[in-house]
Amino acid sequence: MLRAGLVAILLSLMVHVWAAEVTVSFDTPEQSELYHSLLKEYRCLKCQNQNLSDSNASLAGDLRREIRDQILAGNGKRDIDQYLIARYGDFVLYRPPFSAKTAVLWIGPFVLLIVALAGVFVMIRRQRLRASEKSLPVEESDELFRRKLEKAKRLLED
Amino acid sequence: MNIALKLLPLALFVAIAAFLAKGLSLDPTQLPSPLIDKPAPEFTVARLGREPGDPSDGDFISQDMLGQVWVLNVWASWCGPCIAEHPYLVSLAQQRPIPVVGLNYKDEPGDAQQWLARYGDPFAHVLDDRDGDVGLDWGVYGVPETFVIDQSGRVRYKHVGPVDEVGLTQKLIPIIDQLQKETS
Numbered sequence: 001m002l003r004a005g006l007v008a009i010l011l012s013l014m015v016h017v018w019a020a021e022v023t024v025s026f027d028t029p030e031q032s033e034l035y036h037s038l039l040k041e042y043r044c045l046k047c048q049n050q051n052l053s054d055s056n057a058s059l060a061g062d063l064r065r066e067i068r069d070q071i072l073a074g075n076g077k078r079d080i081d082q083y084l085i086a087r088y089g090d091f092v093l094y095r096p097p098f099s100a101k102t103a104v105l106w107i108g109p110f111v112l113l114i115v116a117l118a119g120v121f122v123m124i125r126r127q128r129l130r131a132s133e134k135s136l137p138v139e140e141s142d143e144l145f146r147r148k149l150e151k152a153k154r155l156l157e158d
Numbered sequence: 159m160n161i162a163l164k165l166l167p168l169a170l171f172v173a174i175a176a177f178l179a180k181g182l183s184l185d186p187t188q189l190p191s192p193l194i195d196k197p198a199p200e201f202t203v204a205r206l207g208r209e210p211g212d213p214s215d216g217d218f219i220s221q222d223m224l225g226q227v228w229v230l231n232v233w234a235s236w237c238g239p240c241i242a243e244h245p246y247l248v249s250l251a252q253q254r255p256i257p258v259v260g261l262n263y264k265d266e267p268g269d270a271q272q273w274l275a276r277y278g279d280p281f282a283h284v285l286d287d288r289d290g291d292v293g294l295d296w297g298v299y300g301v302p303e304t305f306v307i308d309q310s311g312r313v314r315y316k317h318v319g320p321v322d323e324v325g326l327t328q329k330l331i332p333i334i335d336q337l338q339k340e341t342s
Contacts, residue, residue, distance in 0.1 A: 045299035048186060058264065059299055062290055087297035089192040 024068050031071050038067055038077060042084060043092050051094065191297055191316040198230075198305070198313045199295040206262050206270055206284040218259075218285050223307065227337045228257045229330070230305040231281070232293060234265040235273035237301045243320035248280040250326060254334055257282035263301055264290040306330065308337045 026032040039053035046057035052064055063084070070080050081093070090096045098106055193199070202219045231247055233240040251258045260281035262270045267286055274284065287293055296305065299318075306315040315333045317325055 045189065058290075062294055066294065086192060087295065088299065089190060089297075091189050 024064075026068075026071065034077065035068060035071050038071075038080060039064065041094055042067075043094055045088055045092065187300065188318055189299070191313070193297060193305075193313040194316060195312055195314065198307050198311055199292075201292045201295065203261075203292055204286045206260075206267055206286045208286070218283050221311070223257065223259075224311050225309050226256065227309060227334055228259060228282075228307050229334070230259050230261055230296075230307065232261045232263045232296070232298050232301055232303045232305075234263050234301050235269040236265065239320040240302045241277060243302050243322070244277045244280075246321045246323065246326045248278050250321075250330060251280035251282075254331065256334060256338075260284045261287050261292060263287050263293045263298060304330070306333055306337065308340065 024032075024035065026035065036053070040051050042052045042063070044050045044052055044055035044057055044060040044063075046059045047055050050060075052060050052067070066083075067080055070083065075083075084092045090099075090102070096102045096105065198220065200220050202217050204217055205215055208215060229250070233243075247258060258281055260279075260283070262284060265288060267288065270284075270286075274281075285292070290298075296303075302320055304317040304321055305313050308314045314337060315329070317329065321330060
């Protein structure tokens with residue numbers, strides 16, 4: 001049991017060691033920050049559910065090197081975005097740009113949320129309406145209550 | 159409760175099922191190339207077995223291919239599916255008189271030469287891209303990949319993964335034939 005746990009911990013450590021990028025040095029902390037934030041924005045084309053920072057694919061290594069070189073050459077996020085999109089398409093971005101093609105992707109969830117909220121709202125209103133229809137109107141129930149009270153009084157008096 | 163409301167869950171189910179069915183039929187490894195109908199990235203690269211700048215045969219310059227339809231196949235000796243694909247490339251080179259250019263991607267030149275000696279060499283030019291720089295510019299993300307480039311130097315078709323019988327007879331050859339008709 002203990003041994004299995006240890007093996008699991010060691011294995012998870014190994015995964016981290018494998019995933020670690022080669023440490024790269026930059027001229028300024030801003031460049032280093034840009035580098036690390038960008039690696040999380042781009043998808044590895046080879047193992048598509050990993051970003052460039054996580055992936056061990058050799059393509060990811062090449063792209064990391066390319067991004068580092070571009071940052072060192074003074075290029076910003078926009079230049080690097082364009083470089084990658086020109087080669088791999090929007091798919092390389094985890095956050096695709098808003099366009100006619102991706103509109104459903106971006107707006108869809110909000111539309112669904114609004115439709116769902118509207119549905120809930122309509123349902124609640126209907127239920128309230130039905131509940132008030134079932135209970136008698138106020139005056140009528142008062143009338144009934146008064147009559148019953150009078151009947152009780154009469155019974156008591158007798 | 160009206161009938162429309164009663165049918166709503168069924169409609170939702172059908173809609174979700176339709177989306178999921180579509181998702182199942184898509185292959186996530188097949189990415190549309192942004193290069194299609196764009197000018198092919200230009201490059202100059204050493205031929206396999208030669209050092210860059212070796213004057214004996216000259217470096218391969220992609221611009222030299224202008225004016226003809228040609229095929230760029232990205233392969234490597236470490237790539238298993240390339241072996242399965244290879245007979246179809248040999249067949250393509252025999253069936254159509256166009257240059258099939260082999261880009262040897264991130265490979266050891268010695269391994270690549272042995273590989274070609276073993277499986278046959280259908281390539282008009284074999285190029286040494288051992289660092290994968292050319293592959294990077296062409297947006298290569300999985301080997302093998304096959305591009306068809308037209309007379310004006312634009313990429314017209316990209317096949318990701320090994321070319322098979324269907325890919326050769328129903329895609330590559332018809333596209334090549336059509337492109338060759340375009341100017342003549």
